[in-house]
Amino acid sequence: MLEMILFIALGGVFLSMLGLFYRVIKGPSVADRxxxxxxxxxxxxSVVGLVSIILRTSNYLEVILLIGILAFIGTVAFSKFIEKGEIIERDRNQ
Structure with missing residues (x-):
């Protein structure tokens, strides 16, 4: 019963990811993307977490942390680019 629920949850996450890919491609603004x-x-x-539960292993927890860190850094970089137009600020007076 639990495995069936996990596979249904995995399918739901994949369907939501398809909708998100559509939003990345057709988003009306950069902020939406x-x-x-x-x-x-x-x-x-969540996909990696569900697969980890299905396989009954904790070896993928480092992968979850790595994806979380990379997603956070990417979001901060995109947000800074949207706000200021550049990611790395350089001192132009020198």
């Missing part, structure tokens, strides 16, 4: 990319990262974390 950034939010969709962040949501894809969160969905990917």
């Amino acid at each position: 950034v939010i969709a990319l962040d949501s894809i990262g969160i969905s990917l974390i």
